[in-house]
Each structure stands twice: as C-alpha cells, then as structure tokens.
Amino acid sequence: MATATVGTARVRYDVEGSGSGPALLLVHGTGSGGAVVNWGQTVPRFTAGRTVVTLDLSGADRTVDDGGPLTVEALAAQVIAVIEDAGTGPVDLLGFSMGSPVSAAVAALRPDLVHRLVLVAGWAYTEGDEYLRNLFTLWQRLGEVDPAGFGRIVTMTGFSRGFLNSIGREGVEALVPNMPPTPGTLRHVALDLSVDIRALLPRITAPTLVVGCAQDATVPVENSRELHAAIVGSSYAEIDAGHVVFFEKEDEFVGTVTGFLGADVTAADLHVLVSA
Template identity: 25%
Template sequence: MSPFLAYEDKGDPGVSSRVPLVLVHGHPFDRTMWAPQLAAFSAGRRVIAPDLRGYGASPVTPGTVPLARHAQDIEELLDFLSVDSFVLAGLSMGGQIAMECYDRFGDRIRGLVLADTFPDPETPEGKRARAAMAGRLLAEGLRGYADEVLEKMVAPYADPEVKAHVHRMMTATSPEGAAASLRGRAERRDYRALLTRVSVPALVVVGADDTYTPVADAKAMHAAIPGSVLHVVEGAAHMPNLERAGEFNEVLADFLTEVDSRS
C-alpha cells in the first residue's frame, strides 16, 4: 500500500551507524523548505522530508486537520519506510507536530530538534485569528497573505533567492489545505509539561530576529527540556534553516554527531 504523504527519501538506508533524520516543515510551506538540509545531510545518512497533508504534493483534506492527524501521517509514513528510530526535526508548526509525535511515539525518537516554535496552547484571541485567516485564505487564496508576511517569515535583509523560494512555497499552497491546518492548529494541546519529560538529546534553534516565535520562547523551551542545547542564529528571522543555512547545518551536524555517538 502506497503512503498517503508525498515525500523525499534521500541518502543511504544502509548507513546503520547514523540515525536517520526526519524533517517536518512549517505552515504554509512544503518539503522544499528543507532543501539545504536534504543536500547537506543525505551524503552520509538517510534523510526523509514529507509534504504534510494539505501541502506540497500531498493530498488535501478539507475541513479541519489536527496536529494529531499530521503526527499519525508521519508515523504511518515511517512505518511504510521501515524507519524504526530517527532524529525528528520540525520548524514552527512542524515543531509543534514534532512535540505531538514525541507524545505519541517518543520511544522511536532518538533526538528532537525544535526550531522557531513554541509549546503553548492557543489563546482565545489566537483561535479567533486562525479561524478568520482560514476564511480569508479560502476566499482570497494565499498570494495577498504571502505578500504581507514574507518579511516576517524571513528577515527583510534576507537573500533575494531565499525570499523568492519562501514566497513560491506560500503561493503554491492549497487554500483548503492551509485552512484545514489552521483550524486544527487552533485546537492544539498544551505541550509545556511534555517538554519537561523529554529524555532524548534536544536542540532548540531560533532566529535572533524571529517575531513569530521570539528568542524568549526558545529560551523557555530550553529551560524546560532537561539537558537541551539552545542556539540563536544571528541574522535570521523565522526560517534560519534557509536564511543562514550554513550555520544551521553546522549546529545540526554537531547535534547529529552527538546522537549518533549515543545510539
């Protein structure tokens, strides 16, 4: 039976000494968000990057798609690919999905990377805002939204090619898929207590100029997760993996080496 999600599966599955890396993109993006990481790490380990339900080349489910559904999709994909244990990395909504994954099947996760994300549940104001945005995207599409938020997703001073890539991802996203995830994300659980129970190596990364998930949020997660490492990427906003790919990859490489040594 073929998997529900579209995905990239790069690198050598036979490199048993190196733990596979699974990358979960944010909203409203797709797996090409991880292009620099797929290129950098697939030379020496297996790297898997799915398009979440409703994004990229994966099928769209209208209505509401909770974070738990995204987590279940990832679990089913990894079962299909016979990936028993792995490092899980997620950015923004992808980080919240990674937290949901840790709660659902944390025994398979050897390391956790949380980038530009936060564990708190949605506020009443936030729920109203996400519902309104879902309605707007269905009515208008994503181009106007993409134009408005591009220089919050990446810093105003970001490389023009990075800006263009991010804008392309946003405008290519299905309005129905984006709206469904917005509604589901508005109902997410509180992951703060979960973070205090994380028992695997954890890396928290954030762009210094991120206004969506500020450095203070990253510091709070770092304080909550026992033994975690915090890295603030200067000269980046909400997507340091693209804005400062070299630095992001260097920090991730060090983390993966540590996880490999423990496994």
C-alpha cells in the same frame, strides 16, 4: 516516493542518501508546498553518509485525505506511520515551525522511535500568546479574502528585514508567491491557531536541541526559549536570523544541527553542548 496510509490519509514521503547511523526525518512547517518548499535546498547538505526522510503532512499538496480539520496528534500519527513504513527508526527527528510541535508530540508519544529531537522556530501554546493568536488569525482572514496580501504578510514575517533588503525587490517579489493560501495551507493555519502541547513536553526523553531565531517575526524567539525551559535536559541554540533560518543562515543552521546530531553526549550533558 513512497506512501504510508493513516486513516483516510495517504502520506507521501521520500528517502534519500544512505548511512549506517540513524536516519534524519525532516518535518515541514505551514504551507501546502510541504517538504519540497521547506527542504528542497537543504536536504543535500544532510545526505552525505546519512539517510534523510522527508514527508508531506496532510494539507500538503502531495498527501491526499478527507480534507477535515487537523490536529497535532493526527499529524504526529502520520510521522509515526512514515517512520514505521520506511523501517528507519529510531530516527533523528527535526521539526520546523508547525512541524516543531508535531515532532515534539511524536517524541512524547513514541519515544522508542526518536533517537534525537531538534525543534526549530517552534512553540508550545498558541492561545496563551496574543501575538501568535493575532498573527495566525490575520493569516487566516487574509488567506480567505486577499491572497496577495497573505503572500506579503507571510514573506514579511518569514524573513528578517536585513535578509529581505539583501535580496532586493526582485528577490522579495519572487518569494511572495511561495506560500499561496490554498485550502491546504489554510488547514495548517487553523491548526497553528489550536496548538497546545504543554502536557506532552514533560514526556520527552530523547536528547533534544531547541533552535530559536533571534529575528523571528512569525514565532518570536521567546517561544523557543520557553520550549527549551519546558523540556528537561534540553539544549538551546539561537541563530541571528528570521523565521526561515535555513534560507537566511543555511551554513550556520546545518552546522548547528549536524554538530548536535553527531555529538556523543547524554541528555544530562546537553545543557553544555550549545550555548545561546
């Protein structure tokens, strides 16, 4: 484990595997569990012949800062600092959920550090989507007054009905405590409510793949389709899964990402790489 300092934040990150090509940096979504909860199961699928970097953004348990409000730009600065500190740039950058607008901001602000970009279950603008605004407001209020209720709503919206039924009651009950409404998690939720990266999207020049989740009840798939439409030359893939796609359809998720990262194409060719 290494540390990059950005302002008051001491950002913890890990480097695994090795390879001669661009490193893959994975940016986690909402939740103070950070990289371990999101990527702990999936990282080994990417490390064969490749360096993989994971980091914990402010709000995650392993990264310490002043506890103030978070912004997309501040978290993007943390990702940039980790890329520079690790000496792995330019990287293939993958952001999931909250990590998607953060990663998009990195690609827009520091195109020299991003080789390829993958945005999974992401969105560009919360205030203009009444579903997102109300869901994140509900998360915020439940997190403050009903921690058990918070765990159940994030489980219900994080996974598809079919997946929840497939793992049964015992499996579902085991998922409920996975994202407790800690102060760090609620800082992330407050950030989710304020996301607006629309002005940054036209500045993205890296070859980009947007991955939508057809049964996503946290960030409905229309948001991914809109991201794809807003990023010139981007490619789009849609997986029939809920929000946490790398748990529900791990093989398809890994295959989609590695297929894109390994393809020898230019940005102008990406629209024919992956179809919905």
